[in-house]
Amino acid sequence: MYVINSTELIPAVQKQWRMASFAGIAADTGKLVGMSKPALEIMHKDVTNEHGFSVNWSKYIPPVWANRIMEKTTTEAVWGPKNPYKGPAIAETWKIFESGFLTLSVFSFAKYIYPLLVRAHERIADATTQYIHEGGHEKASRLVKKKIPRAPPSVWY
Secondary structure: OOOOOOOOEEEEEEHHOOOOOOOHHHHHHHHHHOOHHHHHHHOOOOOOOOOHHHHHHHHHHHHHHHHHHHHHHHHHHHHOOOOOOHHHHHHHHHHHHHHHHHHHHHHOHHHHHOHHHHHHHHHHHHHHHHHHHOOOHHOHHHHHHOOOOOHHHHOOO
């Protein structure tokens, strides 16, 4: 196993993708996450050349769809079954908020100049408050359980 501990080395290693490929590791991980046998066979086929699935997955799976799947699976893994960021509308709202939260927190007149950003912040806050009020954090990951105090939901209002 090799560990790359310098960002300057990443481009050089990526140019040698046939020699230093993570495709085999990704394919093996499929078994851990419950992929079907036919899916595993597809992922393991041609892991060291440009014709394999792991190298060319974006030809088979549209990037927009893949991004949405990644958002859904990661937020549900963290937030649990009552994931407050479920659905494309709230995911888009999060992207708006995330892109400008620093502006919102530093610029005192942001609510007058960036109303879209302020509305995104309010929607995210409402979704999170509702999530806590409904006890969603009780069935979430340990990360969420540690971040959300054990105070009753009424304290959050």
